[in-house]
Amino acid sequence: MSADQEKSMTGTTLQASQLQRMLSGQTILQDISLTVAPGDVVGLLGKNGSGKTTLLETLLGFGFASFGNCSVWGEESTKMSSDCKQRIGYVPQRDELPGEMTAKQLFHLYRQLRPRWDGDMVERLMPAWELSETKRIRRMSEGQKQKLAIVLALAHQPELLVLDEPVASLDPIARRQFFQQLMDYACSDNRAIIFSSHIVSDMERIVNRIWCLQGGQLSCDRTLDDLYESVVRVSYKGELAQAQKVAIEGLLHSEEDRVGGQLILNNWSQGRLIALQNCGLENITVSGLSLEEIFLYLHGAKHE
Amino acid sequence: MFILNSGSGVPIYRQLVDQVKRMVAGGQLAPGDNLPSVRELAGTHAVNPMTVSKAYNQLEAEGVLVRRRGKPMQVANQVTEAETPRVMLEPYLASVVQSAEQLGLNKDELPDLMREYLDKEK
Incomplete structure (x- = not known):
């Protein structure tokens, strides 16, 4: 095992604490602390303009934080060694590929700049993703450019892969192919992936951790399992007085009909069942929510 | 081999666990049959490999599957009575x-x- 591999097996891939970022007098990011470990696939969710791109760029050291710090494999992001940078793959939201070049020319160039290069994978992906090696990049569609940028980011087998809205211009089939490739890539040890998207249903299969950015703050940093287990729908028969409802901890939403109703609860645990039974409720059933529903309720967007 | 749906409210690992159990109970998977590797399943279904591992671990703990060094997961010889x-x-x-x-x-x-x-x- 090389020293590099050993280094990345221990400890964290990426870490940030109390990160703050100001841009022209405006606070874009505020008090962000987070950790990424090898094996993590993190989904970064947030509305347009919530600061997703700024967060990814700051984590990778493309800009200076106004306060706090962030590091990748223990090296401060803005002062990363070239060795460290070689282990990172980044796909920006808008492609920054040279329009006059062809993919073939670009591969030739990259191969010289990158100590590691998985030529087999490139040869396999180009036809599979229906990309031309000889077409000038400026003649490619947005989706094709995005796919090419992803191939380039994967080709040097980075241990940290950061993708900013990677599927925005991909059609459903290309999206599926991309995620299949991404999950195959995630199977190797030591690799970590962070990607931003506003398509929640994509995240459900792919990620093990969700970050949610709201107004520049991390409003959610939880594992997917934790979200599924702690945000639930409770259906019941019976009636709940307003005072009883108010007393229910973590009540996100409630609805009633003639015989009973349903509650959406945060911080659920099996032990809370008794408290509900003590309220005089019957036929209590607890069921899970889709990730999309969980987010709508957590962010209060599903109130009538 | 499996049908994994996002958006159903049932976590993916849970869907996988339930489907393997159903297939074992229904005889579509027989004792000794191999299951796809974590990598294969994660790649073809585009799901997180940790999710697949988690499902396999749970199925192993429940005695539905057995793990043998360096080999694929296998359907156990005896499936517990409760899983009819x-x-x-x-x-x-x-x-x-x-x-x-x-x-x-x-x-x-x-x-x-x-x-x-x-x-x-x-």
């Missing part, structure tokens, strides 16, 4: 009963409705 097809159908029956109640139907009507439905299927 009848027992496994129960949650689905429960949800039919619940839906019927919500629709204001009498529970006693259910056997007839089921029979009518099955006749139509033929």
Whole structure:
């Protein structure tokens, strides 16, 4: 095992604490602390303009934080060694590929700049993703450019892969192919992936951790399992007085009909069942929510 | 081999666990059969490899699958008594009963409705 591999097996891939970022007098990011470990696939969710791109760029050291710090494999992001940078793959939201070049020319160039290069994978992906090696990049569609940028980011087998809205211009089939490739890539040890998207249903299969950015703050940093287990729908028969409802901890939403109703609860645990039974409720059933529903309720967007 | 849906409210690992159990109970997977590797399953279904591992670990802990060094996961020789097809159908029956109640139907009507439905299927 090389020293590099050993280094990345221990400890964290990426870490940030109390990160703050100001841009022209405006606070874009505020008090962000987070950790990424090898094996993590993190989904970064947030509305347009919530600061997703700024967060990814700051984590990778493309800009200076106004306060706090962030590091990748223990090296401060803005002062990363070239060795460290070689282990990172980044796909920006808008492609920054040279329009006059062809993919073939670009591969030739990259191969010289990158100590590691998985030529087999490139040869396999180009036809599979229906990309031309000889077409000038400026003649490619947005989706094709995005796919090419992803191939380039994967080709040097980075241990940290950061993708900013990677599927925005991909059609459903290309999206599926991309995620299949991404999950195959995630199977190797030591690799970590962070990607931003506003398509929640994509995240459900792919990620093990969700970050949610709201107004520049991390409003959610939880594992997917934790979200599924702690945000639930409770259906019941019976009636709940307003005072009883108010007393229910973590009540996100409630609805009633003639015989009973349903509650959406945060911080659920099996032990809370008794408290509900003590309220005089019957036929209590607890069921899970889709990730999309969980987010709508957590962010209060599903109130009538 | 498996059908994994996002957006259903059932976590992916749970879907995988349930489907393997159903296939074992129903005989589609026989004792000694190999399951796809974590990598294969994660790649073809585009799901997180940790999710697949988690499902396999749970199935191993419950005695449905066995793990052997350097080999694929295998269906165990003896599946526990509780996992009979009848027992496994129960949650689905429960949800039919619940839906019927919500629709204001009498529970006693259910056997007839089921029979009518099955006749139509033929």
